Amino acid sequence: MKKNISLGLVLVMMMSLMVFASCAKKAPESEETPMGITTGTGEGAEAESEAERQRRIAEEEIAEDRARQAEEEKAKFLDTKIYFAFDDSSLSAEARETLLAQARWLKENRGRTVVVEGHCDNRGTEEYNLALGSRRAQSVKDFLVNAGVELSQIVTISYGEEKPAVRGNNEEAWAKNRRAEFRLR
Amino acid sequence: MKMLYPSTPSRCIKTAFLCLLIVLAMAGTSFANYDYINISDPFQKRIPMALPVPVSLSENQQTQQIAGSVADLLHRSLDFTGYFTLIDSRAFLDAPGRQGIATREINFKNWRDIGAELLITGGVRLEERILQLEFRLFDPFRQELVFGKRYTGEVSDLRKMVLRFCDEMISRLTGDFGVFNTKIAFASETQNGKAIYLCDFDGENLRRLTDGIHIALSPAWSPDGRSLAYTSYKNGKPDIFVRQVATGNEKLLADHEGLNITPAWVPPDGTRLAATLSFEGDEEIYLLTDSGKVDKRLTRSWGVDVSPAFSPDGKKMAFVSGRAGSPQVYVMNLETGRTSRLTFEGRYNTQPAWSPRGDRIAYSGMSGGESDIFVINADGSGLRQLTRNSGKNESPDWSPDGNMIVFSSTRKGDSSIYVMTASGSDQRPLVDMPGNQSLPAWSPPVAAP
Numbered sequence: 001m002k003k004n005i006s007l008g009l010v011l012v013m014m015m016s017l018m019v020f021a022s023c024a025k026k027a028p029e030s031e032e033t034p035m036g037i038t039t040g041t042g043e044g045a046e047a048e049s050e051a052e053r054q055r056r057i058a059e060e061e062i063a064e065d066r067a068r069q070a071e072e073e074k075a076k077f078l079d080t081k082i083y084f085a086f087d088d089s090s091l092s093a094e095a096r097e098t099l100l101a102q103a104r105w106l107k108e109n110r111g112r113t114v115v116v117e118g119h120c121d122n123r124g125t126e127e128y129n130l131a132l133g134s135r136r137a138q139s140v141k142d143f144l145v146n147a148g149v150e151l152s153q154i155v156t157i158s159y160g161e162e163k164p165a166v167r168g169n170n171e172e173a174w175a176k177n178r179r180a181e182f183r184l185r
Numbered sequence: 186m187k188m189l190y191p192s193t194p195s196r197c198i199k200t201a202f203l204c205l206l207i208v209l210a211m212a213g214t215s216f217a218n219y220d221y222i223n224i225s226d227p228f229q230k231r232i233p234m235a236l237p238v239p240v241s242l243s244e245n246q247q248t249q250q251i252a253g254s255v256a257d258l259l260h261r262s263l264d265f266t267g268y269f270t271l272i273d274s275r276a277f278l279d280a281p282g283r284q285g286i287a288t289r290e291i292n293f294k295n296w297r298d299i300g301a302e303l304l305i306t307g308g309v310r311l312e313e314r315i316l317q318l319e320f321r322l323f324d325p326f327r328q329e330l331v332f333g334k335r336y337t338g339e340v341s342d343l344r345k346m347v348l349r350f351c352d353e354m355i356s357r358l359t360g361d362f363g364v365f366n367t368k369i370a371f372a373s374e375t376q377n378g379k380a381i382y383l384c385d386f387d388g389e390n391l392r393r394l395t396d397g398i399h400i401a402l403s404p405a406w407s408p409d410g411r412s413l414a415y416t417s418y419k420n421g422k423p424d425i426f427v428r429q430v431a432t433g434n435e436k437l438l439a440d441h442e443g444l445n446i447t448p449a450w451v452p453p454d455g456t457r458l459a460a461t462l463s464f465e466g467d468e469e470i471y472l473l474t475d476s477g478k479v480d481k482r483l484t485r486s487w488g489v490d491v492s493p494a495f496s497p498d499g500k501k502m503a504f505v506s507g508r509a510g511s512p513q514v515y516v517m518n519l520e521t522g523r524t525s526r527l528t529f530e531g532r533y534n535t536q537p538a539w540s541p542r543g544d545r546i547a548y549s550g551m552s553g554g555e556s557d558i559f560v561i562n563a564d565g566s567g568l569r570q571l572t573r574n575s576g577k578n579e580s581p582d583w584s585p586d587g588n589m590i591v592f593s594s595t596r597k598g599d600s601s602i603y604v605m606t607a608s609g610s611d612q613r614p615l616v617d618m619p620g621n622q623s624l625p626a627w628s629p630p631v632a633a634p
């Protein structure tokens with residue numbers, strides 16, 4: 001007998017719990033409007049600042065991404081080299097394509113001045129290579145200006161064969177040394 | 186006779202001390218002895234010469250030491266010229282010093298028998314710190330004194346005294362001054378950059394002129410031998426500076442936008458310089474005043490124009506131009522403006538240097554990865570190759586007497602400075618130092634001390 005009573009009690013409690021739970025879920029909805037109108041200022045501000053915080057965190061994350069992206073783009077810009085054929089200052093199709101990307105960066109960064117360095121391999125003679133390096137830097141400058149970069153954003157300098165990228169007396173080294181490099185002023 | 190040593194204020198004190206006394210009997214003072222060395226081809230036949238160690242004329246140990254140094258320096262200096270074959274002292278029939286050194290004491294037959302066509306005897310006297318050197322040049326076949334000289338000075342003047350005798354001797358034998366009073370400037374790599382260095386004609390007295398931090402290159406002597414013009418990156422880009430060698434005073438000559446490179450003084454007076462500038466967008470050669478103002482543009486061609494080199498009278502300019510698609514040497518007549526191409530052999534000919542006699546131009550020509558020194562007559566005839574199969578041989582320059590050529594070579598790995606006779610014989614290194622050396626420039630006869 002006693003067992004039956006207690007079982008019935010548990011059953012009743014469970015049912016009433018369920019009813020309470022469903023009521024509790026609905027309760028705030030029905031109560032919110034009047035509360036908000038009358039006395040809810042304090043609680044409402046808290047909710048707003050929470051939303052603001054969420055928004056600010058999200059914004060900061062995006063800004064960080066942009067900064068990182070800008071750094072990457074700048075690094076890529078500075079890492080880019082334009083290569084030339086022996087005793088030649090003309091731009092290959094590949095060089096032109098690369099330079100379009102360089103021009104894009106410079107146009108997005110109008111405040112920056114770039115120094116275009118012209119370099120040569122060590123096969124020619126030093127003085128002629130100084131002049132050749134100057135022509136290589138000038139070729140790059142001309143292309144960038146034609147691609148819409150401000151003239152005032154570009155300075156050229158020739159190092160001839162004085163600053164090789166790699167040491168060596170073979171075609172591999174020579175090819176790496178016949179180049180234009182970019183640095184920011 | 187040419188004045189060999191115009192005295193200058195800065196040298197007066199030294200010169201006064203190094204008083205030069207001509208006290209010896211001089212049979213041949215009035216006539217020149219130019220028939221010993223054929224100036225048009227001086228290296229056709231080397232003159233066998235005997236050079237016994239000078240005799241000690243004072244009784245002390247230092248005198249003997251000095252005699253040894255004098256013999257050594259005399260030997261090296263005369264050997265340097267390429268005119269002489271110095272006979273091995275073991276072949277001498279007369280022991281050095283046993284016989285006297287004056288004409289009547291010489292047994293000419295003993296020197297003739299070993300084939301000596303010239304003989305130099307010397308004497309060293311050191312008394313109360315005053316050094317006296319006397320030298321006599323003999324012709325054993327004519328059995329006569331060619332000339333004799335006595336020099337008095339301090340022990341520290343030894344090198345100068347010996348080299349003056351050498352200069353005098355070459356002047357007597359060739360009718361031209363020697364190279365013993367000249368210097369050679371060149372560029373050499375330093376830890377972080379490249380600097381201008383200076384040494385005597387034989388590589389002695391090596392010293393650095395520019396800071397060694399920045400890149401400096403292309404030294405060019407003023408016609409009076411007192412100043413060097415060169416390119417330096419010390420202001421962040423290639424500009425031209427002029428330095429007084431004796432004082433070290435340096436001034437900026439040209440810093441136009443772009444390139445300021447390959448300076449060359451216009452002879453004979455050196456009141457103007459030529460250089461390659463690119464401020465108008467193309468690498469062209471301009472004339473500058475000695476204060477650096479642009480006086481006149483000399484070249485007008487699309488492409489590189491670089492490396493001006495003037496004929497001794499300053500009326501013609503050799504230079505390098507890429508106008509035909511590859512670098513070649515051209516000659517411009519500065520009076521008419523007419524330009525003609527000088528080099529046609531090979532696809533890469535640069536670095537012209539006009540000989541002091543005005544008849545020839547040396548340059549470096551490249552084929553494949555190798556370069557060689559060539560000499561061509563100023564009219565384009567008579568091309569001769571002076572180096573071969575020895576790496577990159579570049580940047581020739583003439584000794585002021587026109588008998589030798591200094592150049593750079595990679596024959597032993599790094600680029601070093603070498604010297605050879607103007608016919609290409611006797612190629613040997615000038616200085617032994619680490620890193621790459623390049624762009625040698627031989628001074629005029631009277632270089633700054």
